[in-house]
Amino acid sequence: MSFTLADGFKVALILAAIPLVMLAVGRLGKRFGWDAEVNRKxxxxxTGCLALTFPLLFSNPLPVLILLAIAILFMFVIRSGLLGGLGSALHGVERQSYGEIYLALAIAVTFIRAEEHPMLYVLPILVITLSDTAAALVGTVYGRRRFPVEGGAKSIEGVVVFFIVTWLASLIVLVLMTSAAPLNLVLISMLIAAFCALVEVDSWRGLDNLFVPVGAFLLLSSHLDSSPLDLVFSTGVFLAFLVVLLLLAPTLKLSEQAARANAILLFLIISIVSLHNVILPTLTIVAYLAARTLRPCDSKRPDYDLLFVAAMVSLLWLFVGDAGGRSVISLFNLTFAGALVGFLAVAMHKYWRVLILPAMAAAGWVAWWAAQANMPYSRWFMPSVLEIAAALIVVVVLPLLRPEWFASRRSLRIFGLAMIVPSILFLRGVVLQ
Structure with a gap:
């Protein structure tokens, strides 16, 4: 990766354009009495249109990463109020959202992952730019049939518009930028439109700006060359996840939105890796539900906390693997094995704690078996028995000794412990390679 003087000039121009656009929108909004949602969109x-020019402006990810790092810092400064009313165009809506931060992260992830295939970057960013805006504006102005979601409500009219705009945008981009067969184009565009519409509905606090483009990218990169039969099968797998979790939602005391979000997370993991790599994430969700039932925590939205942390950990390992040019699928599984036993340790009371030993043995065996099944991709890091044991022991000690420490921010703390040993092993592998 390189950063030239020309790259620096382009970065400076884009950074100068962002506050100018915000200032112009804020003033026009006041003059014409626009709704705060209109200003924000x-x-x-x-911002999305500027991001769509990146493949033309930059030949490698480094300038984009520098640009986005400065832009994120700028957004935090705006949130602090140090720049007066400049942030009114972004933060005038009455809900807590970090959408602009998540959008910057999505641009970084998709730009790096797209590599030599601009279409894999252009389509996801175009979807979140156009579809999300159209859905929000139509839902705000014309939405009549509303349904509750986390943090508010959305409209059926907005969801329909999101689906239609995404479908059309996908068709146009795929026709112009790929040579796929017509039937494949129709099936892929329909799958992307339906999936992204569902992701947008079930996201909260602006996370659709991250999950929609990343989800669209993962679907495209995994299924662009798939046969029509494979596309239909993938759709069936996703629907099966969705139906099963919705049926189990009342028993598990999950909201329909949380059940759908879990189905989305598991399907995305399958889209990236083989089916057996979803075993530990699924068991982790089960262990979390057991801990939530047997030892409730103080968090206001524990189910969404789990989804957020699990999704971010998955994206982190995806990003780290790409940046290092190595498969870290074994570290991904080892992290979820640690989270699994961590939640079980929180859930277990008194003499039931003796069951943590067979639970650790079972989780460790699944992590080892998955590493064997992932060969040759796991060749760079093949965990030993001692390394697996260390990763699990680090996670269970504190929940067993001080379960009250996990009464709040449980998912964040459990996954934080679960990341310790895998992170050390990754750094060791990088140094020794």
Missing amino acids: LVHVA
Whole structure:
């Protein structure tokens, strides 16, 4: 990767354009009495349009990463109020959202992952730029049939518009930028539109700006060359996850939105890796539910906390693997094995704690078996029995000794412990390679 003087000039121009756009939208909004949501979405569209030029402006990810790092810092400064009313175009809506931060992260992930295939970057960013804006504006102005979601409500009209715009955008981009067969184009565009619409509905606090483009990218990269039969099968797998979790939702005391979000997370994992690599994430969700039932925590939204942390950990390992040019699928599984036994340790009371030993043995065996099944991709890191044991022991000690420490921010703390040994092993592998 390189950063030239020309790259620096382009980065400076884009960084100068962002506050100018925000200032212009804010003033026009005051003059014409625009709704705060309209102001925010206009800035969103302008930012997305700037991001769509990145494949033309930059030949490698480094300038984009520098640009986005500065932009994220700028957004935090705006949130602090140090720049007066400049942030009114973004933060005038009455809900807590970090959408602009998540959008910057999505741009970084998709730009790096797209590599030599601009279409894999252009389509996801185009979807979140156009579809999200159209759905929000139509839902705000014309939405009549509303349904509750985390943090508010959304409209059926907005969801329909999101699906239609995404479908059309996908068709146009795929026709112009790929040579796929017509039937494949129709099936892929329909799958992307339906999936992204569902992700947008079930996201909260602006996370659709991250999950929609990343989800679209993963579907495209995994299924662009798939046969029509494979596409139909993938759709069936996703629907099966969705139906099963919705049926189990009342028993598990999950909201329908949380059940759908879990189905989305598991399907995305399968889209990236082989089916057997979803075993530990699924068992982790089960262990979390057991801990939530047997030892409730103080968090206001524990189910969404788990989804957020699990998704971010998955994306982190995906990003780290790409940056290092190595498969870290074994470290991904080892992390979820640690989280699994961590939640079980929180859930177990008194003499039931003796069951943590066979639970650790079972989780460790699954992590080892998955590493064997992932060969040759796991060749760079093949965990030994001692390394697996260390990763699990680090996670269970504190929950067993001080379960009260996990009464709040449980998922974040459990996964934080579960990341310790895998992170050390990754750094060791990088140094020794």
